[in-house]
Amino acid sequence: MRILLIYHFFQPDPVISARLFAELAEELEHAGHRVTVFTGNRLIRSDEKLPPREEWNGVEIRRFSRPNFSQGSNVGRLFNSGILQLKWLCGFFRRRREFDAVLVGTDPQFAYLMFPLLRLMNRRIRLIHWAFDLYPEAILVNSPAWMKRLAALTKPFVPWAYRRVDAMVDIGECMRKRLQTYGHGAECATLTPWALAEPSEVPESDPDVRRELFGEAKIGLLYSGTVGYAHDLGPFIGLARECRRRGIDAAFCFAGYGNQYKVQLAQLTKEDTNIRLAGFASEAELERRLAAADIHLISLRRGWEGIVVPSKFFGALAIGRPVLFSGPEESCIARWIADEKLGCVLDDASEAALHFIRELGNKPEVLEQARNHAWRIYREKFSRTAVCSRWLRLLAER
Structure with a gap:
């Protein structure tokens, strides 16, 4: 043809x-x-x-x-x-x-x-x-x-x-x-x-990259990519503050760029000690950065469902990492997460998300299962x- x-x-x-x-x-x-x-x-x-x-x-x-x-x-x-x-x-x-x-x-x-x-x-x-x-x-x-x-x-x-x-x-x-x-x-x-980086197996974290992004935190959550009008980092910042308040040893890293990146991060204060920022990663560095995280953060503002679908979702699964999604429950990403058990959807109460972070941080075997499952689903459905x-x-x- x-x-x-x-x-x-x-x-x-x-x-x-x-x-x-x-x-x-x-x-x-x-x-x-x-x-x-x-x-x-x-x-x-x-x-x-x-x-x-x-x-x-x-x-x-x-x-x-x-x-x-x-x-x-x-x-x-x-x-x-x-x-x-x-x-x-x-x-x-x-x-x-x-x-x-x-x-x-x-x-x-x-x-x-x-x-x-x-x-x-x-x-x-x-x-x-x-x-x-x-x-x-x-x-x-x-x-x-x-x-x-x-x-x-x-x-x-x-x-x-x-x-x-x-x-x-x-x-x-x-x-x-x-x-x-x-x-x-x-x-x-x-x-x-599909994702640009498709490793043939679930990659392990590079200790140096992980330390650079998350310090010595037990569990690392990463937002990597564009922050535009369709995205909202506010719910993740609120979740990070709640983790700090409850003593959950989790570090959040926003490695983004775009017309809303600095605007949305202007709300950070000196008390946000478990939130870190990182710059743009080249394609050669991208796989190591994505693999350094335990959980990937995906965002979509209400009203944007069906207009855009964040490609970060597919990149996270390809690297074998579960996701935490902030966005409408009727969006396709929320449905894929629920149907395929690929992570958690952040709601207003945030209790499910806090339990999700705590469990993956305290149970290495659960985290390992989540990684392998995300990678397998990606290979079968989204590669x-x-x-x-x-x-x-x-x-x-x-």
């Missing part, structure tokens, strides 16, 4: 979604498909321009130029999105008979507006949408007023655009429910992102091999 992938960022960009699309392209190519990628010519955190054409591991990469408007600016993102989509549509028109299937991601914003035009240019093509996050919902939840008004203007066009899609791929059941409210009628599948096998079955159905 001749497959076209369309996504804003791609190899060699280190951003997680770009890496996932690159690894999916590799898997499709290894399975015998011919893969072409339409992407942008800039990295997400660099001014560097990438070459317009490249062949990478058998995959044809076609990069379309865009201005260097900041992705951190709402106006900049809009201009980048519009320019790229117009250029991709022109590129597709010239090669519209070369492909059997087109897979489109959710970056840049409003990418779904291309669906009707892609369908018009080739009515026989199989059109697949892989939704990592939802627009305009993400804008409507938390954006300046003028962006919300603009997003609201596009919302009536979403059902019309989605009805052109043959297969709608989400990354969680709560996201699927939001997508189905548009009445798209497409074939549905849940294909989650690159498991998910890409489902991708291949989805593509083979027609």
Whole structure:
């Protein structure tokens, strides 16, 4: 099958979604498909321009130029999105008979507006949408007023655009429910992102890294990754204070970055002696950092369920660590935790979470079982091999 992938960022960009699309392209190519990628010519955190054409591991990469408007600016993102989509549509028109299937991601914003035009240019093509996050919902939840008004203007066009899609791929059941409210009628599948680090066995903690992050605490809890508008560190800070008050020997480390990281940590005081901070870890250091913790912290604000699914969840399981989740009980992460016994959900009372931390800290055999179980569930349900096998079955159905 001749497959076209369309996504804003791609190899060699280190951003997680770009890496996932690159690894999916590799898997499709290894399975015998011919893969072409339409992407942008800039990295997400660099001014560097990438070459317009490249062949990478058998995959044809076609990069379309865009201005260097900041992705951190709402106006900049809009201009980048519009320019790229117009250029991709022109590129597709010239090669519209070369492909059997087109897979489109959710970056840049409003990418779904291309669906009707892609369908018009080739009515026989199989059109697949892989939704990592939802627009305009993400804008409507938390954006300046003028962006919300603009997003609201596009919302009536979403059902019309989605009805052109043959297969709608989400990354969680709560996201699927939001997508189905548009009445798209497409074939549905849940294909989650996988972790970038997938050790072949449950790794042990590096004593030096553990001491750097958690000191000599009996049990270490780690938040690693982005802190944005969809995340809230407040419940974890409150839990850390309650652990200190009750004499539970636990250390919390926030190794994050993002537009809300410093804002949310401004509430820390000198009394928060069991809370530590750490900077960004390179990919080479990431596995050792993740393995240094006993429990990983995952956060999702209420109202964001089904709009985004934190990829930290899959990274924690891949490294064989149970998770403590602060977020809506109806979210897919909370359900996976409950169904597969992967950790604990933090509620307002916090008693279950305190018991969870105390038990894993006082019973090494329980902690060891939790590690092995998390790693096994990841390999069976969420690993690159498991998910890409489902991708291949989805593509083979027609």
